[in-house]
Amino acid sequence: MRIAVLVKQVPATDSVKIDEKTGTMVREGVEAELNPLDLHAVEAALRIRECRSEGATEITAITMGPPQAKKAAAYAVSMGCDSGVLLSDKRFGGSDTLATSRTLAKALKKLGPFDIILAGERATDGETGQVGPAVAEFLRIPALTYVSSIDELDEGHITVTRSVEGGHEKMKAPIPAMVIPVKEMNIPRLCTLGGKLRAKKTEIPVLNADDLALDEDLTGLKGSATLVVNVTYPQMTREGRKILSSAGTKDAVKAIVDLLEEKNCLEAAR
Ligand SMILES: Cc1cc2nc3c(=O)[nH]c(=O)nc-3n(C[C@H](O)[C@H](O)[C@H](O)COP(=O)(O)OP(=O)(O)OC[C@H]3O[C@@H](n4cnc5c(N)ncnc54)[C@H](O)[C@@H]3O)c2cc1C
Structure with a gap:
């Protein structure tokens, strides 16, 4: 059985900055x-392999991004994936979700x-x-989203449990299939020293648009159906009001209570 895991390198920060002029993400100077959430996908792949006989399952981590994204594939290898591949080419730059998928x-x-x-x-x-569902659509395979467990997997079918609003849903699909786990599915393992050493020795091949026989018009900015035309940040303002206790504690407390009442905060707490 062959398994592919799509992994993406992202900025190691919650505050993603967008270049207001170009509408693209600012990646310079940001730790990656x-x-x-891709760690859960890698973990799911490793657990499938562990449930099968030795040597029967091969896992490849695939990432698309700038040259430094190789580290994302290498990390997946250090977790236990057998190999990693980087898709990198200036012609991929500026891809929206359609072009990426x-x-x-x-x-x-x-x-x-x-x-x-x-x-x-x-x-x-x-x-x-x-991206996950769109890739499945391009490959014309079923997409199983919000998967909280993989219950059965044989040579022809996969049965999963999906987390849906208000409960769970069991679903069976023919394979090949796209499986997109929720984070509750598993706890991703940490890389071992052995894994890190193996990743260091594992070559991560880089494929470009020519290797994929991908027309320039189908990837990158040219192949994108959407374009960021404007990016603005919400203006955060803080309206401060000082209540001085020097006017007397009783009056100050009353002023605070009045203020909370005016903002409907007390109603919510009752
Ligand atoms: C209109 C628009 C314009 C954009 N323009 C730019 C731009 O100019 N420059 C730029 O850098 N970014 C740009 N982006 C962002 C870029 O399109 C997205 O980072 C990319 O398409 C993936 O989408 P996502 O981050 O929403 O991934 P999601 O759909 O949220 O990712 C879901 C899963 O798909 C997989 N996945 C996603 N992306 C990758 C990947 N690259 N490699 C491997 N697996 C992956 C991972 O498993 C990931 O967990 C743009 C986005 C939009 C919407």
């Missing part, structure tokens, strides 16, 4: 990490066939959650 799907076709493809629920920078 493997998208935290199309490029990833092209790579999966070239490197495949894969029986199971795993992706994170969403990336902590772009946060659209569109």
